[in-house]
Amino acid sequence: MTRWATRAERRGFWLSVRDGASFQEAAVRLGLNRGTGTKWARQAGGVTPYYVTAAPVKGRYLCLQERIEIQIGVHMELSIRAIARGLGRAPSTVQREIDRNTRTGYRARLRTRKVRRRPEYRGPRSYTAHDAQRRAENRASAAARCRPTRLAARPVLRDRVQDLIGVEDFSPRQVEAQLRIDFPDDPEMWVSHETIYKALYVQGRGELRRDLHKRLRTGRAMRKPRRRSDTRQSRFEGMVNISERPAEVEDRAVPGDWEGDLITGKNNASAIGTLVERSSRFVMLLHLPADHGADAVQEAMIAKMATLPEVLRRSLTWDQGAEMANHLQIADATGLDIYFCDPGSPWQRGTNENTNGLLRQYFPKSTDLSGYTPDYLDFVADKLNRRIRETLGWLSPAQRLNQLLSEPPHTGVASLA
Numbered sequence: 001m002t003r004w005a006t007r008a009e010r011r012g013f014w015l016s017v018r019d020g021a022s023f024q025e026a027a028v029r030l031g032l033n034r035g036t037g038t039k040w041a042r043q044a045g046g047v048t049p050y051y052v053t054a055a056p057v058k059g060r061y062l063c064l065q066e067r068i069e070i071q072i073g074v075h076m077e078l079s080i081r082a083i084a085r086g087l088g089r090a091p092s093t094v095q096r097e098i099d100r101n102t103r104t105g106y107r108a109r110l111r112t113r114k115v116r117r118r119p120e121y122r123g124p125r126s127y128t129a130h131d132a133q134r135r136a137e138n139r140a141s142a143a144a145r146c147r148p149t150r151l152a153a154r155p156v157l158r159d160r161v162q163d164l165i166g167v168e169d170f171s172p173r174q175v176e177a178q179l180r181i182d183f184p185d186d187p188e189m190w191v192s193h194e195t196i197y198k199a200l201y202v203q204g205r206g207e208l209r210r211d212l213h214k215r216l217r218t219g220r221a222m223r224k225p226r227r228r229s230d231t232r233q234s235r236f237e238g239m240v241n242i243s244e245r246p247a248e249v250e251d252r253a254v255p256g257d258w259e260g261d262l263i264t265g266k267n268n269a270s271a272i273g274t275l276v277e278r279s280s281r282f283v284m285l286l287h288l289p290a291d292h293g294a295d296a297v298q299e300a301m302i303a304k305m306a307t308l309p310e311v312l313r314r315s316l317t318w319d320q321g322a323e324m325a326n327h328l329q330i331a332d333a334t335g336l337d338i339y340f341c342d343p344g345s346p347w348q349r350g351t352n353e354n355t356n357g358l359l360r361q362y363f364p365k366s367t368d369l370s371g372y373t374p375d376y377l378d379f380v381a382d383k384l385n386r387r388i389r390e391t392l393g394w395l396s397p398a399q400r401l402n403q404l405l406s407e408p409p410h411t412g413v414a415s416l417a
Contacts, residue, residue, distance in 0.1 A: 013040060014076045040075075062089075062097060062136070067129035070094060074127045101132035150191050151199050151208065157189050158208065161196060165212055169361065172196035172216075174387065177394045216361070236340075238328050242317060242348055245339045249315055252279045255404045256314030258336075259352035260301075262292055262323060263359055265369035271323075272369050272377065273300055276355045277312070280401035281392065283355055283384045285377040289370050294325035305334040311405075315339060317349055358384060 009030050016026035027037030062070075066087055073083035080098075084091040151158045157179075164170040164178060172193035183189035199208040200216070249257045257278045262271040273286025286300040305313055315337040318324050327338045341348040362380045363369055385398040392400045 010040070011076050013037065014072050017041075017072070062093070064129060064133045067097070067132050070097060070132075071127055071129040074098065097132065098127050101135055102127045149199065150195055154188065157191060160189070161191065162208060162212060165196075165208075165216070168387075169383065170387065172200070173390055177388060177390065181388075181394065236320075236325055236327060239320070239340045240338065242339045242341050245315065245317065245337075249278070249317075254314070255279045255401060256312045258316045259349045260316055260318045261349065261352050261356060262288075262297075262321065263356050263363060263369070264292070265363075266366045270369040272359075272363060272372070273297060274352060274356055274359060275301075275304065275316075276352045277397075277401065278351055279404055281351060281355070281389055281397040282401045283359075283381045283397065285359075285381050287372075287374045287377055292323055294323055297323040298326040298330050301330055302333045305336070310335065317341065317352075319346070319349065355384070 009032065012030050013026045013032075016029055017023065021029065023037035023041040024034040025037075027034055027040075066089070069087055070083055073086065078086075080095050081091045084094045087094065151161065160179065160182075161175055164175045165172070170178060175196060176191065176193045179190050196208070200212060248254060255277060258275050259278060260273065260275045262273055264271045271288050271292035273288055273292070275284040275286065276282070284304055286297070286304055288296050288300055290296060313335050316330075317339045318327075319341045320343060324330075324338075324340070327340075330336065331338050346353050359380065362383075363372070386396050388394045388396050389400075395403070
């Protein structure tokens with residue numbers, strides 16, 4: 001004769017599962033058939049011990065782990081308040097979750113415990129965590145589709161964002177900061193950079209022009225992970241390693257410490273020299289129309305550094321590229337202390353690497369860079385120097401450099417912007 005399991009046995013079964021036992025082990029501990037545990041698990045929606053023992057991730061909304069805890073509580077016939085205490089949630093939250101995802105209310109079933117042939121079996125009317133999670137995700141996506149985004153609902157804000165990106169070449173993060181500067185008392189004209197990125201990268205949303213992503217410095221239509229840049233490993237006589245650079249250079253408190261590199265064109269046949277001041281992120285570009293060998297770089301750098309006051313010629317950090325073979329002559333002519341990074345360590349010139357990425361918006365890879373005039377290089381440098389930066393507290397590099405020069409002991413030095 002077949003014996004039906006009691007409520008106490010079912011409760012003990014789920015307690016064992018909660019403690020980490022498999023379904024078969026939990027059934028055997030109660031003196032039941034191993035297949036009974038598998039059957040109960042299948043009726044419960046396929047909950048596994050791994051999910052039962054996983055720590056719930058608390059947030060505004062219930063997660064899958066918490067829904068599994070609710071499912072276990074339902075099959076253990078715990079009260080709503082007992083389930084809520086175990087989750088650290090409000091009882092009303094648990095009640096709504098169960099009622100929303102069960103055909104008949106859980107409290108009603110607890111109150112109506114009529115004797116049936118199989119009173120413990122809930123079948124398809126039971127609460128199952130995975131079904132509840134799927135329904136919650138479907139409801140959330142449907143609500144998101146029906147709700148207009150901030151940019152779609154505010155044409156004035158959308159037009160302003162498009163102007164800052166399309167005309168001023170601002171990044172989404174800079175647009176976010178600029179809007180808060182322009183409209184400090186109007187939160188309706190604020191928008192996060194993530195919202196802007198979504199409007200640019202998620203096709204079909206219709207908030208921003210489809211071609212506006214081309215105005216970003218990457219020009220990409222989707223996000224991609226960064227890749228390591230190529231490194232050079234040549235060495236020169238008399239070079240000083242970056243490990244010997246004074247610690248005060250790392251502090252960025254005093255202006256005059258520069259980082260430099262070359263950005264090259266198609267087949268490395270052309271190049272532009274880049275110089276970035278570490279404290280202010282102020283940019284200068286070297287015009288190299290004929291070639292970018294050591295002599296050409298030496299001549300261009302000495303000419304560009306001659307435009308700076310002596311207080312802004314403290315040090316220069318470069319990689320070990322062959323273009324710096326004449327570093328001793330450059331140091332003698334400019335008064336710079338020149339330091340070289342370790343091979344394969346571009347992060348030691350992080351400010352310059354970041355700036356080179358910004359410059360690629362104006363000087364794309366695999367193009368001929370020799371055709372750009374000195375006036376255009378100065379135009380691009382000026383555009384970057386007038387663009388606000390988060391790392392500078394939303395000042396532009398020109399504003400930050402003038403601020404540093406106006407502080408003692410640099411008071412009286414002529415402004416560069």
